[in-house]
Amino acid sequence: MTDTTTTLTELERRAAARREQPAYGADALVVCDRLVRIFTADGVEVQALQGLDLLVRAGELTALVGASGSGKSTLMNILAGLDVPTAGAARVAGRDLLAMGARERLRYRRDVVGFVWQQTARNLLPYLTAAQNTVLPMTLRGGRGGRAGARRRAERCRDLLAMLGVDDCRDRLPRQMSGGQQQRVALAVALANGPALLLADEPTGELDSVSGQQVFAALRRANEELGTTVMIVTHDTAVASEVSRTVAVRDGRTSSEVRRRTEVDAEGQETTRAYEFVTLDRAGRLQLPAEYAARLGLVDRALLELAEDHVKVRPDRTA
Numbered sequence: 001m002t003d004t005t006t007t008l009t010e011l012e013r014r015a016a017a018r019r020e021q022p023a024y025g026a027d028a029l030v031v032c033d034r035l036v037r038i039f040t041a042d043g044v045e046v047q048a049l050q051g052l053d054l055l056v057r058a059g060e061l062t063a064l065v066g067a068s069g070s071g072k073s074t075l076m077n078i079l080a081g082l083d084v085p086t087a088g089a090a091r092v093a094g095r096d097l098l099a100m101g102a103r104e105r106l107r108y109r110r111d112v113v114g115f116v117w118q119q120t121a122r123n124l125l126p127y128l129t130a131a132q133n134t135v136l137p138m139t140l141r142g143g144r145g146g147r148a149g150a151r152r153r154a155e156r157c158r159d160l161l162a163m164l165g166v167d168d169c170r171d172r173l174p175r176q177m178s179g180g181q182q183q184r185v186a187l188a189v190a191l192a193n194g195p196a197l198l199l200a201d202e203p204t205g206e207l208d209s210v211s212g213q214q215v216f217a218a219l220r221r222a223n224e225e226l227g228t229t230v231m232i233v234t235h236d237t238a239v240a241s242e243v244s245r246t247v248a249v250r251d252g253r254t255s256s257e258v259r260r261r262t263e264v265d266a267e268g269q270e271t272t273r274a275y276e277f278v279t280l281d282r283a284g285r286l287q288l289p290a291e292y293a294a295r296l297g298l299v300d301r302a303l304l305e306l307a308e309d310h311v312k313v314r315p316d317r318t319a
């Protein structure tokens with residue numbers, strides 16, 4: 001009897017402690033919790049996301065990298081509200097991306113997220129000028145009408161085009177601009193309604209390196225000056241090595257990440273140091289880097305050894 005009471009009390013205590021714990025990612029702007037996306041084409045199933053965990057805090061500038069087919073675009077489409085995951089949870093700025101109805105989804109895409117795609121032609125309406133493209137999302141959102149509203153929208157358009165270095169393009173059609181200019185105007189369009197999250201899927205993929213750098217600098221400015229949280233998918237190693245956080249996606253899961261920090265030494269000299277981490281998912285799983293596993297011949301199982309402040313992983317030499 002005493003034992004049962006103790007056990008019940010203990011169970012209640014544990015349940016209460018669990019309830020009091022903040023929910024996973026409670027303080028994050030983007031929460032992906034065991035996200036799964038399965039595509040079925042011609043009877044064949046493809047698991048594009050296989051339980052992906054990712055937290056992004058407000059104000060971060062994060063690069064997503066990974067081999068072709070690892071699931072980066074699938075993740076971006078889900079966060080953009082264009083696709084719905086098969087299972088798991090995804091939240092952006094408190095919006096549950098699995099539970100949204102059609103109208104809420106439309107509002108989410110208009111007000112909460114902005115996106116820029118790799119194909120320049122996909123980002124802008126070809127028959128509108130840069131200024132008209134930028135004003136359009138604000139007009140669609142509605143709000144204050146009349147002359148005051150129009151003036152406010154024109155002002156925001158001017159500020160955005162100036163901040164992104166394309167004010168000279170304001171009266172040009174997309175075909176009268178270079179690829180890099182089009183992408184920077186696309187950024188202005190994406191930022192028009194002041195989204196909390198800006199998604200850019202390979203925005204520099206079709207550009208030469210100079211234009212690519214200008215687009216990346218514009219993204220960085222949006223992050224620093226407007227405080228917009230930015231997630232950018234890139235194969236460009238220059239971009240990936242310049243952001244403070246680079247997350248690698250492998251086989252539909254986040255596998256590792258690099259964080260860069262500027263440190264000042266005793267002489268006041270600034271250096272940027274990079275720290276490489278392996279992702280530990282919510283179930284405690286981690287993916288060993290493929291090259292580590294190959295180098296030590298780690299297959300099927302590994303020996304674990306718990307030390308005071310670290311864990312050793314060794315190949316199984318007992319066979």
Ligand SMILES: Nc1ncnc2c1ncn2[C@@H]1O[C@H](COP(=O)(O)OP(=O)(O)OP(=O)(O)O)[C@@H](O)[C@H]1O
Nearest residue numbers: 039040041046048067068069070071072073074075
């Ligand atoms: N609509 C779809 N129907 C069927 N399979 C799909 C669909 N979209 C993506 N996939 C598959 O899901 C997997 C992940 O694709 P995804 O485009 O997300 O990868 P990625 O990392 O963005 O690749 P890349 O760097 O080449 O753009 C791939 O195997 C892809 O073939």
